[in-house]
Amino acid sequence: MYKFKLYIVGQTPQSDNVIKEVTEFLQNSCKDEHVLEIVDILLNPSQALDDGVFVSPTLVRMEPQPERRVIGSFKASDKLSEMLFG
Amino acid sequence: MGNRILIIDDEEMVRDSFLLAFEDTEYEADEAESGEKGVGLLRNAKYDLIFLDLKMPGMNGVETLIEIRKLDKEVPVYIVTAFHEEFLSKLNELEKHKISFELVRKPLGRKEILLITESVLSGPVTL
Numbered sequence: 001m002y003k004f005k006l007y008i009v010g011q012t013p014q015s016d017n018v019i020k021e022v023t024e025f026l027q028n029s030c031k032d033e034h035v036l037e038i039v040d041i042l043l044n045p046s047q048a049l050d051d052g053v054f055v056s057p058t059l060v061r062m063e064p065q066p067e068r069r070v071i072g073s074f075k076a077s078d079k080l081s082e083m084l085f086g
Numbered sequence: 087m088g089n090r091i092l093i094i095d096d097e098e099m100v101r102d103s104f105l106l107a108f109e110d111t112e113y114e115a116d117e118a119e120s121g122e123k124g125v126g127l128l129r130n131a132k133y134d135l136i137f138l139d140l141k142m143p144g145m146n147g148v149e150t151l152i153e154i155r156k157l158d159k160e161v162p163v164y165i166v167t168a169f170h171e172e173f174l175s176k177l178n179e180l181e182k183h184k185i186s187f188e189l190v191r192k193p194l195g196r197k198e199i200l201l202i203t204e205s206v207l208s209g210p211v212t213l
Contacts, residue, residue: 010177014186041189042177045169054191055164055202058213069213072205083212 002026002034003063009056010042018057021074029081059084088112089207090131094124094150095139095166104137107199113207121145125153133161135206137190137199140167140176148179155185162206164190 006022008015019038026034041048041056051060061068061084070083091113093104101117108115116131118124122145124138136154140147147165154163167173169191180187190202205211 009187009189010181012181012184012186014188041169042174042181045171045174048191049169054194054198056189070210071202071213072210074210077209080210083210 001063002030002061004034004036005039005051005060005062006036007039007041007048007051007053007056007058007060010040015040015057018074021076022059025074025076025080028076029085088114089134089203091115091203092118092124092127092133092136094118094121094136094142094147096120096142097139100139100166103194103196104199107196108203111200113203121147121150121153124150125157128154128157132158135203136161136163138163138165138187140165140173146176148176151180151185151187152183163187164202164206166190166192166194168192 004026006019008018023036026036039047055071057071057074059070059074068084070080074080091108093101093115095101096119101119105115105117116127118127121142138147138150151163165177165187167189201211201213
């Protein structure tokens with residue numbers, strides 16, 4: 001089972017878009033074999049700090065180890081697949 | 087022509103650290119020491135990315151971003167601040183108005199500045 005955390009900021013059109021892109025990408029890449037937790041840095045800054053996140057949006061693959069972190073665009077692409085699953 | 091980046095921060099040392107980070111790169115960086123000056127630059131030029139300080143005298147980061155969005159709805163804006171409730175609560179107004187922005191935590195080193203810039207302008211980056 002894959003576990004991901006997505007750190008976004010607020011309920012803005014941009015954040016909504018990031019959540020949509022990541023949700024679709026993960027659904028297509030690992031279907032029901034994943035869990036996605038969304039952390040809003042505005043509501044929970046201490047969690048972002050504790051997790052060493054310095055920018056939004058950040059997508060972290062928590063499991064399986066080793067952890068992987070990606071920042072930037074989460075539009076489905078071969079590059080993103082390689083970063084998270086390659 | 088390279089991508090154009092605007093740094094808006096009242097602290098000269100912070101602006102210099104960004105300018106230094108972009109030295110000898112493909113990026114062209116402009117600086118503004120206030121929100122008013124930053125918005126003024128944006129009236130006359132198109133930018134691909136903006137780093138914006140939250141806490142500034144005069145027009146603060148929130149007020150500056152509201153003005154920026156009147157001129158450019160698409161440009162990615164990264165608000166540079168501490169990840170602390172005291173500062174982040176000031177951003178609720180932007181959220182209320184559905185104004186998009188991203189956050190980046192202070193302090194930032196050269197490596198982080200370039201990673202964020204690459205991730206915005208050239209696609210995802212792994213940390």
